Amino acid sequence: MSTTGPQAQPGAAVRIERLALRFPGASAPVLAGLDLEVARGEFVAILGASGVGKSTLLRAVAGLIAPSAGRVAVAATPAADRLPVAMVFQDARLLAWRDAAANVRFGLERLQMPAAQAGQRVDESLALVGLGELATRLPRQLSGGQRQRVAIARALAVRPEVLLMDEPFGALDALTREAMQGELTRIRQQTGKTILFVTHDIEEALVLADRVVLLAGQPAGIALERRLTLPLAHRREHPDLLALAAEFRAVLGTREAA
Amino acid sequence: MTEVALPAAAGRAERADRVSHPGRLGRWGWPVLGLAVFLALWEAVPALGLLPATLLPPPSILPATWWQEVVSGHWLAAVQASLTHYLIGLAIGTTGGVALGVAMALSPRLDASLSWVVRILRPVPGLAWIPFAILWFGVNPASAVFIIVIGVFWINLFAAYAAVRAVEPELFELADAFGYRGHAAKLAPVILPAAAPGILAGVRTGLGQAWMAVVAAELFGVEGLGQRMMQASSLLATEIVVVMMLTIAALYGIVDMLFVALRDRLLRWQA
Numbered sequence: 469m470s471t472t473g474p475q476a477q478p479g480a481a482v483r484i485e486r487l488a489l490r491f492p493g494a495s496a497p498v499l500a501g502l503d504l505e506v507a508r509g510e511f512v513a514i515l516g517a518s519g520v521g522k523s524t525l526l527r528a529v530a531g532l533i534a535p536s537a538g539r540v541a542v543a544a545t546p547a548a549d550r551l552p553v554a555m556v557f558q559d560a561r562l563l564a565w566r567d568a569a570a571n572v573r574f575g576l577e578r579l580q581m582p583a584a585q586a587g588q589r590v591d592e593s594l595a596l597v598g599l600g601e602l603a604t605r606l607p608r609q610l611s612g613g614q615r616q617r618v619a620i621a622r623a624l625a626v627r628p629e630v631l632l633m634d635e636p637f638g639a640l641d642a643l644t645r646e647a648m649q650g651e652l653t654r655i656r657q658q659t660g661k662t663i664l665f666v667t668h669d670i671e672e673a674l675v676l677a678d679r680v681v682l683l684a685g686q687p688a689g690i691a692l693e694r695r696l697t698l699p700l701a702h703r704r705e706h707p708d709l710l711a712l713a714a715e716f717r718a719v720l721g722t723r724e725a726a
Numbered sequence: 727m728t729e730v731a732l733p734a735a736a737g738r739a740e741r742a743d744r745v746s747h748p749g750r751l752g753r754w755g756w757p758v759l760g761l762a763v764f765l766a767l768w769e770a771v772p773a774l775g776l777l778p779a780t781l782l783p784p785p786s787i788l789p790a791t792w793w794q795e796v797v798s799g800h801w802l803a804a805v806q807a808s809l810t811h812y813l814i815g816l817a818i819g820t821t822g823g824v825a826l827g828v829a830m831a832l833s834p835r836l837d838a839s840l841s842w843v844v845r846i847l848r849p850v851p852g853l854a855w856i857p858f859a860i861l862w863f864g865v866n867p868a869s870a871v872f873i874i875v876i877g878v879f880w881i882n883l884f885a886a887y888a889a890v891r892a893v894e895p896e897l898f899e900l901a902d903a904f905g906y907r908g909h910a911a912k913l914a915p916v917i918l919p920a921a922a923p924g925i926l927a928g929v930r931t932g933l934g935q936a937w938m939a940v941v942a943a944e945l946f947g948v949e950g951l952g953q954r955m956m957q958a959s960s961l962l963a964t965e966i967v968v969v970m971m972l973t974i975a976a977l978y979g980i981v982d983m984l985f986v987a988l989r990d991r992l993l994r995w996q997a
Contacts, residue, residue, distance in 0.1 A: 530903055555903040557896070561896055563916065564920075564996075565995040566995075574904060575904040577915065606995050
């Protein structure tokens with residue numbers, strides 16, 4: 469479990485040291501010797517081609533798979549009413565038999581808190597993602613974007629130290645996707661959450677993150693890393709973004725061709 | 727292209743119309759007409775002397791026969807006895823089958839350990855157990871219940887097994903991610919609700935199967951509808967046999983209707 473490792477350094481929310489990971493059943497590691505630190509409140513996007521190990525890395529941070537070497541530490545004060553990390557998957561993975569509010573409550577049911585407090589958290593989380601009105605809707609009555617908002621609310625409700633997002637907007641149409649990116653930026657500004665965000669979309673990574681890390685190679689390592697200082701509000705149209713995107717694309721292209 | 731496609735589409739629409747609108751008799755008219763023709767033919771065969779009434783009792787005498795059975799107390803006693811066997815056997819067989827099916831689906835070790843045992847026992851028809859039922863329990867309600875349990879156990883085992891195996895692995899991962907570690911923690915909040923449609927389909931099949939087992943189990947002498955049918959047929963009172971047959975059909979219809987209402991309520995989240 470990611471929380472049982474050594475505490476991250478002061479200021480670091482996630483500390484990954486010489487991490488090696490294998491796909492289940494595979495002999496060669498997909499990641500080897502990876503070092504990465506995510507500061508408290510930082511938004512780090514992990515970029516990379518399909519199959520490079522981005523999602524596997526996220527699962528290791530979530531404690532869903534054990535590293536074959538190295539370690540992952542999440543700095544979280546142990547508490548009965550919150551989880552150290554929470555995950556948002558590419559498919560919303562809502563429980564079809566529960567309405568939106570009950571889906572948000574799913575993570576809270578494993579935590580220790582009075583029902584009233586859980587109810588309050590559900591309401592707050594749904595309001596935060598702009599779905600307060602749709603609390604009683606079943607997943608099948610929600611659009612793809614709304615379902616993903618419920619999934620984000622479910623993750624936020626457990627008050628995680630770190631929010632892990634695995635291509636959360638990958639299955640959405642272009643317009644919804646852009647709207648959701650804006651929503652995520654707003655939610656992040658409101659909550660100050662540390663976010664580790666996996667995507668294969670260079671523009672998405674550059675529009676959202678404070679730092680973009682490109683994973684490439686076999687086993688994968690960090691091929692390029694850039695800190696972004698452009699103002700979040702106007703990034704999409706910023707000329708520097710194109711230049712950065714070209715830089716990432718060039719490295720990604722060379723590595724994939726190699 | 728369009729000129730060719732349009733008439734074809736219109737043709738499909740017409741066919742759909744014909745299927746969904748049975749005509750002037752409407753939704754109830756045709757079934758009632760069909761039933762009436764069936765009863766008329768049934769009545770006609772003995773009336774025209776094509777078969778003696780002892781071999782095919784006409785439907786017109788059935789209401790009076792039923793009332794005689796009610797007044798004599800045979801009908802209620804038989805229904806009560808059979809319903810008791812049915813409900814107890816159904817409850818044990820369904821619970822046992824579902825529990826073992828779920829456990830096997832979740833535990834590869836248990837699945838592997840029981841795979842040959844299941845392969846040997848499953849094809850044995852429930853009725854083949856009657857000799858052992860009599861030897862173990864005697865000619866009494868317990869042996870009827872035992873036959874019914876066997877009759878529904880396998881259906882529920884396989885339905886539950888398949889339903890749990892079909893639960894998306896992504897839901898297991900989701901549960902892990904939110905702290906539901908281990909199958910026991912996932913069972914009530916994730917696995918059973920996700921598998922419920924398949925499990926309930928098995929339960930419903932079992933509801934019908936159990937009635938067959940009830941009759942068979944009572945034919946060898948345990949009190950109930952099956953026993954009453956055997957008594958009546960040995961006296962050539964075939965009209966009583968038919969009354970008991972229709973009683974079983976009615977009881978099954980009621981049980982199935984109640985179950986479907988319950989199922990629809992449990993699964994109202996489905997589209």
